[in-house]
Amino acid sequence: MCGFVGFSDAGAGQEDARVTAERMLAAVAHRGPDGSDWCHHRGVTLAHCALTFTDPDHGAQPFVSASGATAVVFNGELYNHAVLRAEVRAAGVALRTGSDTEVLVELYELLGMRMLDRLRGMFAFALHDARTGTTVLARDPMGKKPLYYTCVPDGIAFASELTALLRHPAAPRTPDVRALADYLVLQAFCAPASAVSGVCKVRPGSYVTHRHGALDEIEFWRPRLTPDRRAGRGPGRREAARRFEELFRAAVARRMTSTDRRLGVLLSGGLDSSAVAAVAQQLLPGRPVPTFSAGFADPDFDESDHARAVARHLGTEHHVVRIGGADLAGVVESELAVADEPLADPSLLPTRLVCRAAREHVRGVLTGDGADELLLGYRYFQAERAIELLLRVLPAPRLEALVRLLVRRLPARSGNLPVTHALGLLAKGLRAAPEHRFYLSTAPFGPGELPRLLTPEAGAELTGHDPFTEVSRLLRGQPGLTGVQRSQLAVVTHFLRDVILTKTDRGGMRSSLELRSPFLDLDLVEYGNSLPTGLKLHRFTGKYLLRQVAAGWLPPSVVQRTKLGFRAPVAALLRGELRPLLLDTLSPSSLRRGGLFDTGAVRLLIDDHLGGRRDTSRKLWALLVYQLWFESLTAGPRALESPAYPALS
The missing domain is CATH 3.60.20.10 (Aminohydrolase, N-terminal nucleophile (Ntn) domain)
Incomplete structure (x- = not known):
């Protein structure tokens, strides 16, 4: 790297x-x-x-x-x-x-x-x-x-x-x-x-x-899916599992054996990274593979016990990186202002901390990134399948009203992926096209909110703006895709390529650590894209094919476990350790210097979150990350810094 x-x-x-x-x-x-x-x-x-x-x-x-x-x-x-x-x-x-x-x-x-x-x-x-x-x-x-x-x-x-x-x-x-x-x-x-x-x-x-x-x-390449209407021409489950395992093992082996350097695995304890660790350890019998996981102080975000159990089962050399609010806040205060282009995914913070700890032991690690997008592992895809079925019997307005009723009747909580939050986000995108729903349900700001958030001068530049231009470009020439397939392609277009892979590259390279992703091996990706949806999302079970293959390597509790997700407790951070930075960075005087954001709209978001009236942490996080970067940009080029190397000669 x-x-x-x-x-x-x-x-x-x-x-x-x-x-x-x-x-x-x-x-x-x-x-x-x-x-x-x-x-x-x-x-x-x-x-x-x-x-x-x-x-x-x-x-x-x-x-x-x-x-x-x-x-x-x-x-x-x-x-x-x-x-x-x-x-x-x-x-x-x-x-x-x-x-x-x-x-x-x-x-x-x-x-x-x-x-x-x-x-x-x-x-x-x-x-x-x-x-x-x-x-x-x-x-x-x-x-x-x-x-x-x-x-x-x-x-x-x-x-x-x-x-x-x-x-x-x-x-x-x-x-x-x-x-x-x-x-x-x-x-x-x-x-x-x-x-x-x-x-x-x-x-x-x-x-x-x-x-x-x-x-x-x-x-020279773009992701293409085989329409499900051709599913009858595809392989059966056993043949698909055999071929998938063959390609997956080859993908892990390529990344483990292409270098003499010792490599580790970022092990969350979920199915994806556990499968990678299992094959990596099989390739090195008698030599424990170093594995690394994050241990959060907040139990709603902590999967370290699951990772530890997988490591014991596989016999890896396991390391748990304990992460508290002060550790996460330290990354924000020391790095985000001088980091590269803004990225509103807060899981960059624990990724950076785990990568920094891993770099003390190895120069590179394997990850489970890409499996959820390739094999329809996100809960969102299950919801998309349910929407496809329900919209056959219920008009969108009635379905939307039903979801909102459930949201009102369920208790609120602020942990990792609370049910009320997930349902509320889903309701926002029910009337949208399948390829837009994921983003509209998870966006910090919906497109309709931008005119109120931006100043009139900035907002005037958005005439004809469409955030889904690239999604539309990649869907052109791919007729006959189902709603789930259209949503899968959309998730790959930006969430995988521009969010997840940017996070892993940045989190790793800030630590001089190389991250390798076997699930994104091109041969494996193209094979997965050729398979019918039912071999990836079987009824409402995502990553079906991987679960079949990994059943021989991992305990049933790992193979069958529902994905938790690798996240950071941003809502609590903004009310606690990062509160002073939030108030200073998004103060009216700071925002006026940029002339991009309406100070009153931002103030309302801050007051609502800090006052406990509603969780606006996703919005505030996106604004905080951008404004920290913007202030660094307007401070001028850091031309007088001493280079990290001796002078080029």
Whole structure:
């Protein structure tokens, strides 16, 4: 894992280019503590900091091809680099190192961008082809690694993180209000937009080319589901389970055996991470795999006993990271103001703490991320199935009234996923399209709330705004999907790719820890997408196929247990440890400096939450995270900070 930056520099002096690269790279130093380097490659400057896993002695970056024509900086790992290395050698290329980066650049010179179909791993990379004067920026199909870019007078600038890109002297610094509106609904700044106007993110499964001042975007992969009406052509349950297990085991093995470094597992005690830990431990008999879990002081959020039981069953080397309110507040106060682009998922806080503790033992960990989206594990999908059935006999208004009646009659509580809260959120989205319901039921702010939240000047920029543009784009050309399938594709579009994977990348890389996700192996994803819904959500049991497969590895209590969810007690934090920060950061004077939010609307949200009248913590959290970032942005570039590395030479 690594961080990188780069920019066009035709006509610039080498010393100026070096200083700019050094300043930008210092902002992502946490992504690569093993060393850094830079190069000027025929009109483009590239710089890189490394967290090495393959051939650390010879795979230093930027890496230049044997021909000298192509230079690359690469963040990620190719899990099938051994297979690709053999193919490259068979084509007559004499490889000089054992690095997967060299395989990438030489494969490009053999196949061009057709090589993307051959890659299996997680990656974001930038390469410069001097033969054509083309700069290429690419991200893996799921978008596990970030990549930002912007046009500058000399051409293009790019970086692994927005914070680094903004240190380029020509980078824009104006907040993007339309992207902010998306964030307030979707919890993240979703590709291709970013928090800053004029700065873009490369979409997952896409690459961007820059040549002679022209930008082009090419999509090489997108998630596609097989319509359920073709279910009769699909495999039976036994055949599907056999093939799924085969692909899952291969996915875990790829991530465990592609490096000599010792790896661990983030173990929540739920089915997904427990299945990953089970296979990982089977691959290393007699060598306990390190596992790590969070132990919350609040019992409504704590799964550490379940994780401990799984660890005992599997025989892993288990570590519990105890997390209290002060620990979570400490991450907010020390990091969010200087962190990268805002993300309104509060589970980033415990993720960061667990990753920081894991880094004391290992350089990388496997996770269970992706199983809920691939195999319909969220309770939301069960609700979507129920909605499909109930709307056949009840009109939407009557169903909505029934849910609201249940909400009023059930007792309120503020723990992890209380029933009343879940039902209330569900009621908000009942009349919406299936692909919108998940977001409307979980959004910090619904689209209809934004005009009251934003100032008139900011709100005027939202004419014609649609937060679901990207969802609609990916649904085009996929007719015949059921409501559950449409909702699954929507959840993958933003919640998985822009929220979950941003959280894991950021939580891990702030700790210089690599996170690997076997459930997001491309072969496994494509197989899961080809299966009928009934093999994933069987009646109202999610992750049905995984439960069948894992029954031989794990205790029944784990296989059958209902998902709790990895969350942080934000409602209590905002009333307690973070109350002073909340009141200061969202004070009228602070908000007026930005001119984006209506001070009266925000004050009402604060008073309601702190006064106990209603839980507005999701809204306040989104606003607090954004405002902390905004204040850092308007403070100006942190150009005078000392770089984390010795000066680039």
